[in-house]
Amino acid sequence: MKVMVGIPSYNNGDTISFVVEQAAKGLEKYFGGGLVVNADGGSSDGTRDAVLSARVPDGVEVRSFVYKWPIPGKGSAMKELMEVARDEGVDALVFVDSDLRSITPEWIYKFAKPIEDGYDFVAPLYIRHKWDGTITNNIAYPMTAALYGKNIRQPIGGDFGVSAKLIDVYLGDEEVWKTDVARFGVDIFLTTTAIANDFRVIQTALGLKIHDPKDPAASLGPMFNQVVGTLFMLMVRYEDAWKEVGTLEAVPVWGELVKGEPEPVKVTLSLLKERARELFSENEAVLQKVLSEETLKGVMEALKTFEFDDVLWSHVLYDGAAAYRRGILKNAEPLIPLYFAKTADFIEKTMEMSTLEAEKLIEERARVFLEEKTYLTEKW
Structure with missing residues (x-):
């Protein structure tokens, strides 16, 4: 070969x-x-x-x-x-x-x-x-x-x-x-x-x-x-x-799966939160057109507490995809503050977890996205 x-x-x-x-x-x-x-x-x-x-x-x-x-x-x-x-x-x-x-x-x-x-x-x-x-x-x-x-x-x-x-x-x-x-x-x-x-x-x-x-x-x-x-x-x-x-x-x-704990990755949690709030203010006018009323309300709550569950996050991305299809969202940049907020939520939840334990949360996220897919098809 x-x-x-x-x-x-x-x-x-x-x-x-x-x-x-x-x-x-x-x-x-x-x-x-x-x-x-x-x-x-x-x-x-x-x-x-x-x-x-x-x-x-x-x-x-x-x-x-x-x-x-x-x-x-x-x-x-x-x-x-x-x-x-x-x-x-x-x-x-x-x-x-x-x-x-x-x-x-x-x-x-x-x-x-x-x-x-x-x-x-x-x-x-x-x-x-x-x-x-x-x-x-x-x-x-x-x-x-x-x-x-x-x-x-x-x-x-x-x-x-x-x-x-x-x-x-x-x-x-x-x-x-x-x-x-x-x-x-x-x-x-x-x-x-x-x-x-x-x-x-x-x-x-x-x-x-x-x-x-x-x-x-x-x-x-x-x-x-x-x-x-x-x-x-x-x-x-x-x-x-x-x-x-x-x-x-x-x-x-x-091949055979192996286990191990990788080198740690540095993240600055305070900067993620700061950037999430700052960029949300800059993009709020666009996001009001992109997100459903309920999703926007959930996002604004999440930016206060940085509790950002997977159902809400799936709705953010599904709203974003539908808005992109309709030409309301020209590029993905306005979603960055919400990505920062979701990342901050994940870091806080997994602070004391091993990589293997955190992996279970990521796998669960994929299942939640599948369960919420009807939300996407309705918006699409």
């Missing part, structure tokens, strides 16, 4: 050579060699030099290029990596992030082998700290599970395995790459497109994920808007695929 590892990057000079070396060892050990390709966004810190000077075994070719797609972002890098994979005729393309510190050669096997076994999309299943991946835990996971009925725990995990057949689907519509799919919307696009088009999906057990996590209140940047906006855009595109789904189906896991 011909396997390529694709690594998107932008100013990851400190971490990327380790990722390249581990990926190359995996290709050599399990597939007799292969191709590692880096698509860079024009880094100024020597990222590409680090890639090309990485020590790799014989039989592994390493390439690095600056992508040409005019929209700067992770998705543009991944688009051009898929084009390379298609041109090279690979059977499996494995995407890995450039800041991973926990990647091992086995990760490459765990992403590529299920493709050889007949799957088309391989999602990561890691153990992440309870406060790592708050957009995943609060939005991408419960929304994807409830909408499409597939219990994929890390739909925007960043590391994936994809088949040649699926690459053709991803590259089939050039217009979609002119949206936030070219930026941080790419991961939810890859996962949703695979599920909505009935490709065979599986999760692969990877153990602990150690990378460079960020404090959600301090460094959200444009990611929220791009991920949630893309999720809403895909809901419109794939309406026929989710509207009648009423059950949550387990997605198989490839």
